[in-house]
Amino acid sequence: MDKVNLAEKFALFDERWSPKIVGGIDDYDIKLAKLEGEFVWHKHDREDELFLVVDGHLSIELRDRTVELDAGELFVVPKGVEHRPRADVECRVLLLERAGVLNTGDAAESALTRHSLDRI
């Protein structure tokens, strides 16, 4: 594996809500995503999910509160907890979660669902 320069990788894509795999650690994917607008409510029953904001601002709505993240802040959504990410303007995030986890979790299939992710 080579090193990963986050800015160089972010320059390779513009698609929103479509994480790109940039590396891995053990059985986990390291992913980058550009988020803008509102995702769907969902949960992952067996996996935690790490969000690290690289640039911009991300709101992660939970059922009982909203976590507000600026660049240089991270949050781990615990397994089984319903959440909905939202970004009013484009936000760039590093995601880490076990390989193979469906991005929309238990939500109904939609245009946001990604069954396979590109590697960049």
Add this chain to the structure above:
Amino acid sequence: MDKVNLAEKFALFDERWSPKIVGGIDDYDIKLAKLEGEFVWHKHDREDELFLVVDGHLSIELRDRTVELDAGELFVVPKGVEHRPRADVECRVLLLERAGVLNTGDAAESALTRHSLDRI
């Protein structure tokens, strides 16, 4: 779990080569460390190790090359690969690796060995 602001956490300690646990994802620890000087050659036989440079410059010596990382760059040292981190001036990193992995891996016990890590 609350969100983690990396800058606020880094302000809480000054010790070098002594990772602090700031959170977790599944069975993995999310750690922050300040590195300065030269670590010891070591490897982790069963675990990959993620280094993400938050501030400064980090050199990760491998036996056949050296990986040079600036802020916003990450590298995963594969399991079983000998490495030696080095930072000529203080470098701040986010580390991710399976919980319970000894920081010095297979190297002989030394002043750098940390059998338990603080949570901050």
